[in-house]
Amino acid sequence: MTILEVKNLSAGYESDHVIQDISFSLEKGEFLSILGKNGSGKSTLIKALQGLLRNISGRISVKSKDLFSLSPRQIAQKISYVPQIFSFSFEFSVTETVLMGRYAHQGRLGGSSPDDSKIMDEVMALTKIAHLKNKKIAHLSGGERQRVFIARALAQDTPLLFLDEPSSHLDINYQVEIYQILRQLQEEKGKTILATEHNINLAIPYSQQIMFLKNGGVQALGPPESLITKKNISEVFGAEVEIRENIHSKLPEISLIPGAERKT
Ligand code: ADP
Numbered sequence: 001m002t003i004l005e006v007k008n009l010s011a012g013y014e015s016d017h018v019i020q021d022i023s024f025s026l027e028k029g030e031f032l033s034i035l036g037k038n039g040s041g042k043s044t045l046i047k048a049l050q051g052l053l054r055n056i057s058g059r060i061s062v063k064s065k066d067l068f069s070l071s072p073r074q075i076a077q078k079i080s081y082v083p084q085i086f087s088f089s090f091e092f093s094v095t096e097t098v099l100m101g102r103y104a105h106q107g108r109l110g111g112s113s114p115d116d117s118k119i120m121d122e123v124m125a126l127t128k129i130a131h132l133k134n135k136k137i138a139h140l141s142g143g144e145r146q147r148v149f150i151a152r153a154l155a156q157d158t159p160l161l162f163l164d165e166p167s168s169h170l171d172i173n174y175q176v177e178i179y180q181i182l183r184q185l186q187e188e189k190g191k192t193i194l195a196t197e198h199n200i201n202l203a204i205p206y207s208q209q210i211m212f213l214k215n216g217g218v219q220a221l222g223p224p225e226s227l228i229t230k231k232n233i234s235e236v237f238g239a240e241v242e243i244r245e246n247i248h249s250k251l252p253e254i255s256l257i258p259g260a261e262r263k264t
Contacts, residue, residue, distance in 0.1 A: 009058035011048035033203035036213035042196040076104035080153035101155030123154040143174030163195040228252040
């Protein structure tokens with residue numbers, strides 16, 4: 001079943017379009033990683049896909065419904081978003097933060113429904129944060145904070161989950177932990193996931209599709225097996241690399257060449 005269909009999407013902030021003519025589709029349960037240099041348009045694409053930009057053209061359909069015909073509340077029932085974590089002071093507790101995810105499902109007068117506490121318990125168990133319930137977000141480590149924001153997105157109970165660089169600011173153990181949680185969500189909950197990522201080798205084993213963005217356009221799109229080539233990496237990132245096979249996953253893996261000159 002196709003969950004997300006994007007056709008000829010162009011979008012930007014003022015008069016110019018930052019991303020141009022982007023088309024792709026995602027089937028239920030697929031994981032798409034969006035990779036590209038800084039400034040290539042990854043965050044802009046994620047914003048555009050949530051209907052957050054006004055200067056936009058093309059088509060976005062979520063479960064065959066035109067995104068532009070939906071209210072913000074209806075969009076929030078279909079797409080949840082995990083922003084990039086950074087050290088900010090966020091005065092809310094873990095429980096309060098996760099509960100915000102239920103907002104799109106509450107009645108006009110607000111207030112929790114009996115479903116809320118069941119869902120809250122479930123998402124906190126899935127993301128292993130139940131023991132942190134009463135702590136303030138500001139007092140958590142990066143990995144714990146990332147799990148809280150994933151829990152908030154899960155509480156929103158949407159078929160689509162978008163994440164902006166879920167591995168940034170995390171050490172390698174936490175990076176793998178976050179991606180293992182995402183894989184579990186795909187496999188057990190059938191979530192369809194779209195994430196921007198800097199770490200190409202981390203994205204490869206978890207993605208069914210990879211999109212390389214360059215100057216706001218799609219340079220290449222496909223499964224990692226065919227997409228991770230020296231030529232593509234050189235064209236997209238201007239970096240000379242070697243490609244090897246990962247001995248565990250048997251998938252391609254990038255190896256940096258110390259001292260190799262960077263092409264622009
Ligand atoms: P990436 O996420 O790949 O680093 P972005 O989508 O953030 O790339 O940026 C792509 C381009 O859009 C850049 O040239 C950037 O300057 C521009 N841009 C990003 N955010 C804004 C904004 N709020 N207003 C105007 N231009 C922006």
